[in-house]
Amino acid sequence: MDLGYGACRQLTLAGFGFERLRAGFITHLHSDHIADLGTLLLYGWYAGLCEVPRPVRLFGPGPRPSYRNGDTGELPGFTETLGRMLHAYATDIEDRIIDNARRPPEEVLDSTDIPLPDSLGFDPHTRVAPDMEPLPVYRDEHVEVSAVLVWHAPMAPAFAFRFDTAHGSVVFSGDTGPCANLVRLARGADVLVHEVIDEHWIQRGYGGATHPAAAAMLAHHTTAHTSIPDAGRIAAESGVHTLVLTHFVPGHNPQPRWHEAADTFHGRLVVGADLDRIPLH
Numbered sequence: 001m002d003l004g005y006g007a008c009r010q011l012t013l014a015g016f017g018f019e020r021l022r023a024g025f026i027t028h029l030h031s032d033h034i035a036d037l038g039t040l041l042l043y044g045w046y047a048g049l050c051e052v053p054r055p056v057r058l059f060g061p062g063p064r065p066s067y068r069n070g071d072t073g074e075l076p077g078f079t080e081t082l083g084r085m086l087h088a089y090a091t092d093i094e095d096r097i098i099d100n101a102r103r104p105p106e107e108v109l110d111s112t113d114i115p116l117p118d119s120l121g122f123d124p125h126t127r128v129a130p131d132m133e134p135l136p137v138y139r140d141e142h143v144e145v146s147a148v149l150v151w152h153a154p155m156a157p158a159f160a161f162r163f164d165t166a167h168g169s170v171v172f173s174g175d176t177g178p179c180a181n182l183v184r185l186a187r188g189a190d191v192l193v194h195e196v197i198d199e200h201w202i203q204r205g206y207g208g209a210t211h212p213a214a215a216a217m218l219a220h221h222t223t224a225h226t227s228i229p230d231a232g233r234i235a236a237e238s239g240v241h242t243l244v245l246t247h248f249v250p251g252h253n254p255q256p257r258w259h260e261a262a263d264t265f266h267g268r269l270v271v272g273a274d275l276d277r278i279p280l281h
């Protein structure tokens with residue numbers, strides 16, 4: 001799930017070799033969710049991906065139009081982003097293919113932009129998260145993965161993912177404001193891993209400021225992310241028995257502040273930490 005800064009190092013510290021990867025899922029293309037894509041492409045490729053018996057499937061959002069004034073072009077989706085990165089690193093890649101007998105990365109990575117049926121009525125500008133049933137994305141003998149669009153405008157498409165296994169179900173919110181699609185996706189799951197921001201901290205930091213950048217940050221955090229009480233409410237409404245908070249804004253908040261999600265959610269609450277192992281039941 002996602003490749004934010006340090007993700008590949010964490011994967012290694014968690015004891016997973018790159019050669020064990022089967023598939024990866026990218027919620028959206030903000031840098032804090034894909035900054036380690038280059039590490040996967042270069043270090044991961046060199047350190048183990050070359051040994052995968054079949055290509056690693058990677059899934060992410062498709063392209064969207066640019067909204068900047070006067071710019072009518074299309075911004076790259078996940079597959080094009082990956083392709084451009086491989087191009088950027090072409091000198092290293094070619095040397096390692098020639099000099100170290102590595103298989104070309106195109107043979108070990110298989111990227112897909114998650115297709116959105118026209119019937120959804122998705123519009124990256126005006127309807128980023130229309131009401132929808134979960135879309136099937138991937139399955140193998142261990143897991144079925146489904147996705148819904150979530151509210152993280154102007155970033156779109158942005159996805160939440162659900163993983164159903166014989167042992168239980170986990171849902172990852174990705175980055176989102178409160179969103180009915182996410183509640184639908186998480187219904188009946190065992191564990192919901194949900195992003196969270198401290199709404200008091202945001203107000204303290206940006207609430208009184210008049211600078212355009214501060215006003216933009218306030219608007220972004222209050223609509224495109226989820227407050228502590230709302231994260232609890234969403235977990236309660238979904239009926240999950242475990243809520244794992246993650247993606248903390250700010251990262252340095254005192255721990256007790258996050259535990260206030262227990263005011264609106266009465267199941268098991270976990271304030272997530274790096275390399276946690278969280279039982280499904």
Ligand SMILES: [Zn+2]
Pocket residue numbers: 028030152155175
């Ligand atoms: Zn984001």
